[in-house]
Amino acid sequence: MHPSQNLKPEWVDIIRKAAPAAEQEGKLQPVQLALIYEQGWFKFLVPQVYSGLQLALPQMVRLEESLAWANGSLGWVVTLCSGAGWFGGFLDAALATEIMTDPRLCLAGSGASTGTATISGDGYIINGTWKYASGAHHATHITANCIIKNGDETVVNDDGEPLVLPFVFDGKDVRVFPAWKYVGMMATGSDAYEVKDLYVDKNRCFKIDPEYTVVNEPLYRYPFLQLAEATLAANLSGLAVHFLDLCGPAFDERMKNPRLTEPQKEYIKQLLAEQTTLLNKTRAAFYETVDNSWNSFELDGENGLQEVSLMSRKLAKVSRESVDKLYTYCGLSAANPDTEINQVWRDLHTAGLHSLLTFER
Incomplete structure (x- = not known):
């Protein structure tokens, strides 16, 4: 589809x-x-x-x-x-009701553990700086991972590692500042943010673990890793389909070049057909894997999750490679930052650097 x-x-x-x-x-x-x-x-x-x-x-x-x-x-x-x-x-139910019923709700945030949360009475004092929070400029609330401190001491988990927990802050308590200076995804507003000496109640802290699920539904028991991998891979797939759509008009324009031989024209057409078929087959396999994992998760638990991870990476790889194979034949308009095809190319190659999808395994 x-x-x-x-x-x-x-x-x-x-x-x-x-x-x-x-x-x-x-x-x-x-x-x-x-x-x-x-x-x-x-x-x-x-x-x-x-x-x-x-x-x-x-x-x-x-x-x-x-x-x-x-x-x-x-x-x-x-x-x-x-x-x-x-x-x-996973949030405290009273807090979630207060936050999430907002019709303009937007939660931005970062997964980096570059902040501290120092225990203070029934809450925490937050300090830290985080970068790359897509949507930060219109976020009603912002999440962040913090290393838990008790005075000057770092609290450790059962494995002896620093305890890191996520928090949710009101947007008004966070300072957003420019940090996104990359060639693609320029409209995401993925800028940095900081929090200084902010006191928050303990209900602003939560744990992402099926054991701590507040809403007892399958969606909140499904592992966040595979959920994230699948959603990010789908973004690369969508960008790749858009690029291939734009290759049609771009190639039609190239065909007007009198210097192109008939075999060269035929090669370009065939290449687009081949890459479209490959991408669509990979998309179909990816969606079949996601569907099977979701439909069987409550019965089979971990079965199918590894396949979601592998197919997400495969889809990301095919999306990047298909675009790169076609880019060479799109003409100079594909290198013009004012064109739609160039924007799509820049967006895909920026999003494609996400660490979750860098390696095929």
Whole structure:
């Protein structure tokens, strides 16, 4: 199924028309955000009890691929910020009700453990700086991992390692500052943020572990690693499909070049057909793996999870390689940063550097 089949044409039109301005300003535009709020896309994984969509993994991954196909930056922000909504399954119920019922809910954050949380009475004093928080500029709340301290001493876990726990802060208590200076994903607003001497109640801390699930639903027992791998791979897939879509018009233009021989023209056409077939076969295998894992998870537990990890990496690899094989034949317009095809190429090669999908195994 082509990703376009999951989105109304008018949605795609809104997203893409605003894309150049979003890239120029380094963040999603109001018209794009209005659509996200209207459709509840930031609430893909928020529990239904807190007014979320609580989508099954297969449905969510397909929608995220479609949004990445519409625009890389928007798809990435929705994926990461809606992914943080999954934490709603582990948050204190009263706090989650307060936070997640907001119709403009957006949870940004970082997985890096570059902050400290010092025990203070019934709460913690937070200090730290984190970078690369996609969607930080319009986040209502921000999450962060902190090393737990008791005075000057670092608290250790059962393995003797520093204890690291996630926290959720109100957006107003966090200072966001410029840090994203990369060639792609320019509209994600993936800037840095810091917190200084912020006191938070203990209910702002949570544990991501099935043992500590507050909302007793399969979605919040499914491992976060495979959930993250699958959603990120779907973003690369969506970007790759978009690039291959744009190769058609680009190649048609190249065919007008009188210096191209007939065999060369035929080679370019055949290459696009081959890479389209390869990408679609890999996408189909990926979705079959995700579907099987989700459908059997409650019965078979760990069975199928390793396959999700492997297929996510394979899909990411095929997406990158298919685009690179075709890029050479797209002409100079593909190297012009003002063109759509170049934006897609830059977005894919920036998102494709994510550490979860770097290696095939």
